[in-house]
Amino acid sequence: MADIIRIAVDGPSGAGKSTIAKKVARAVGAEYVDTGAMYRAVGYKMRKLGAAPEDTDRIEAILNDTEIDFRSGVIYLDGEDVSGLIRTPEISEAASVYSALPPVRRKLVEIQRQIGHRRSVVMDGRDIGTNVFPDAQYKFYLTADAEERARRRWKELKEKGQDVELSQILQDIHQRDYADTHRELNPLMQAEDAELVDSTSMTIDEVVKTLVDKIQGGVSGRV
Ligand code: DC
Numbered sequence: 001m002a003d004i005i006r007i008a009v010d011g012p013s014g015a016g017k018s019t020i021a022k023k024v025a026r027a028v029g030a031e032y033v034d035t036g037a038m039y040r041a042v043g044y045k046m047r048k049l050g051a052a053p054e055d056t057d058r059i060e061a062i063l064n065d066t067e068i069d070f071r072s073g074v075i076y077l078d079g080e081d082v083s084g085l086i087r088t089p090e091i092s093e094a095a096s097v098y099s100a101l102p103p104v105r106r107k108l109v110e111i112q113r114q115i116g117h118r119r120s121v122v123m124d125g126r127d128i129g130t131n132v133f134p135d136a137q138y139k140f141y142l143t144a145d146a147e148e149r150a151r152r153r154w155k156e157l158k159e160k161g162q163d164v165e166l167s168q169i170l171q172d173i174h175q176r177d178y179a180d181t182h183r184e185l186n187p188l189m190q191a192e193d194a195e196l197v198d199s200t201s202m203t204i205d206e207v208v209k210t211l212v213d214k215i216q217g218g219v220s221g222r223v
Pocket of ligand 1: 127
């Protein structure tokens with residue numbers, strides 16, 4: 001690819017965005033960027049330091065002293081690979097809380113824009129097509145029924161040997177959907193010019209093919 005191409009993949013949690021976005025990035029020769037991992041890394045640090053979300057001065061001071069990067073599939077917090085530390089229920093909760101704070105979003109959006117100005121990216125998140133790159137060449141809004149997202153997550157955890165109630169997962173998904181869509185700043189919503197892809201009854205490969213065909217066929221969500 002000669003020019004820089006930006007592909008935005010937004011949608012609610014559990015829709016399979018990261019799996020899909022990673023495969024699409026490989027297929028089109030772009031770098032995959034997981035913005036959720038960045039919010040998780042910030043949530044991890046704030047939680048570790050015990051910074052209260054309402055203590056704006058402290059949050060800003062910590063952010064000024066924080067380095068976040070996402071390179072080659074790895075999330076770095078202050079130069080350290082924290083990939084193995086950010087996928088717990090506690091950090092999901094912390095990411096949800098701290099990602100609603102304006103200084104946190106300001107900082108991470110700036111980093112995301114810098115990454116996307118340097119190279120072609122498939123960036124997954126909640127506000128990529130609406131806020132980070134409103135001029136992205138391709139925008140997808142990937143979703144699936146809440147029940148199906150819960151079932152997938154339950155299966156994934158079961159395969160990892162974790163026994164969690166499906167009803168509990170569904171409740172968490174509803175809560176996260178509510179928080180993501182009702183946040184004051186950059187809430188999750190489908191960009192007007194984004195292509196809606198409902199993966200409820202699609203396989204991963206079918207979803208990947210749908211996106212890659214659109215990108216390689218040059219059919220953008222933007223008309
Ligand atoms: O996609 P994820 O579950 O790893 O995201 C973690 C949290 O970060 C989730 O609460 C939503 C939030 N997030 C966000 O507000 N904006 C993004 N671009 C990506 C994630």
